[in-house]
Amino acid sequence: RTAARLPVLTMISAYSRWLLAMLIPSRRTEDLFAGWWELINRLSAVPRALVWDGEGAIGRWRGGRVELTQECQAFRGVLATKVIVCRPADPEAKGLIERSHDYLERSFLPGRTFASPADFNTQMSDWLAVVNTRTRRALGCAPTDRISADRAAMLALPPVAPAVGWTASLRLPRDHYIRLDGNDYSVHPSAVGRRILVRADLDRVQVFCDGQPVAAHDRIWATHQTISDPIHVEAAKVLQRRRIQIPPPPAETEVAVRDLSSYDAAFGVDLDGGAA
Numbered sequence: 684r685t686a687a688r689l690p691v692l693t694m695i696s697a698y699s700r701w702l703l704a705m706l707i708p709s710r711r712t713e714d715l716f717a718g719w720w721e722l723i724n725r726l727s728a729v730p731r732a733l734v735w736d737g738e739g740a741i742g743r744w745r746g747g748r749v750e751l752t753q754e755c756q757a758f759r760g761v762l763a764t765k766v767i768v769c770r771p772a773d774p775e776a777k778g779l780i781e782r783s784h785d786y787l788e789r790s791f792l793p794g795r796t797f798a799s800p801a802d803f804n805t806q807m808s809d810w811l812a813v814v815n816t817r818t819r820r821a822l823g824c825a826p827t828d829r830i831s832a833d834r835a836a837m838l839a840l841p842p843v844a845p846a847v848g849w850t851a852s853l854r855l856p857r858d859h860y861i862r863l864d865g866n867d868y869s870v871h872p873s874a875v876g877r878r879i880l881v882r883a884d885l886d887r888v889q890v891f892c893d894g895q896p897v898a899a900h901d902r903i904w905a906t907h908q909t910i911s912d913p914i915h916v917e918a919a920k921v922l923q924r925r926r927i928q929i930p931p932p933p934a935e936t937e938v939a940v941r942d943l944s945s946y947d948a949a950f951g952v953d954l955d956g957g958a959a
Contacts, residue, residue: 689800689904691807692718695783696730698836699829700819702783702811706803707885708864708904712740712754717847717885723762728837732765736777742768761845763838790814800904849883855892859919863888865906869915871897872922 692715693704703725707718715738723729735741742751749768751759759766769776791810797803815826822829849863859872861881870879874892882889883902890898900910 686797691787692722693780693783693787694719694722694726695780696726696826696830696833697779699826699833700779700822701726701815701826701830701833704787704807704811706800706807708800708902710738710740711864712752713847713849713883714864714885715740716754716758716845719758720845720847721885724840726834726837727840728834729762729764729840730837732767733759734767734769734777736769736780737771738768741766744768744770758845758847761841761843763841847884849881849888851881852878853881855879859915860909861890861898866903866908866910868898868900869911871912871915872919873897 689706689708690710691704692707693702695702703722705718705721708714737743740752741755742749744750751766751768755766774781791807795806797806815830818825851861851863853861855861855870855874855877857875859870859875860867861870861879862868863881863883868888868890870890874890874897877892879897880891882891886902888898888900888902889896898912898915900912903910
């Protein structure tokens with residue numbers, strides 16, 4: 684995926700107008716909820732209600748009521764909060780966040796260049812740290828003047844973090860690579876044929892076999908890439924050479940052919956002179 688296709692996840696508090704945002708790899712459920720949890724962590728509190736526009740990974744209106752996805756139900760259950768999905772064609776319900784998007788496009792993006800997604804998020808965090816201290820005309824104060832009251836009215840962070848990110852269990856194929864989000868990552872070939880556990884977040888991809896790490900890579904946000912650890916490549920070459928150098932199994936021992944005349948003697952048969 685190109686840089687233009689990377690989405691920015693934004694969150695704003697309705698009372699204090701405290702704005703948070705970060706670039707994420709995709710709008711897939713695994714990445715969206717990982718970014719969502721990161722923003723809530725930065726807020727250091729859990730809002731009592733989280734309002735979303737129609738997002739497939741969150742839920743949608745069907746038959747006059749909202750149906751949240753299974754992943755969203757599990758996520759909000761851990762946070763003990765409520766998720767509200769805006770009705771279709773209801774721009775007034777999401778005007779606050781839409782104005783924030785417009786502000787980001789007009790005030791943050793122009794004139795900036797980014798070396799990587801990490802650089803984008805670093806510049807975004809630095810910019811937001813300044814923006815949240817600026818006085819808002821609608822408030823008559825800055826978000827920093829209200830955020831303490833906002834957090835006091837929110838819920839505390841859960842003692843156990845919700846399960847977010849990518850998780851998969853599979854047997855490592857012979858080519859010792861696993862595929863995640865359109866990219867192939869190498870795994871140590873000693874785990875070939877064994878069951879492995881793949882875990883990934885927004886930054887790292889890790890693979891475990893019997894509780895031991897067998898791969899660790901930086902997450903690549905592009906697609907159709909092959910990421911190889913030189914250690915894994917060299918180990919595969921060593922194993923390949925060992926397989927080639929194994930001598931073939933010894934040929935089967937020839938079985939002696941018994942002289943048929945011994946059977947004649949055993950049964951008392953004399954083909955020259957008749958029966959004995």
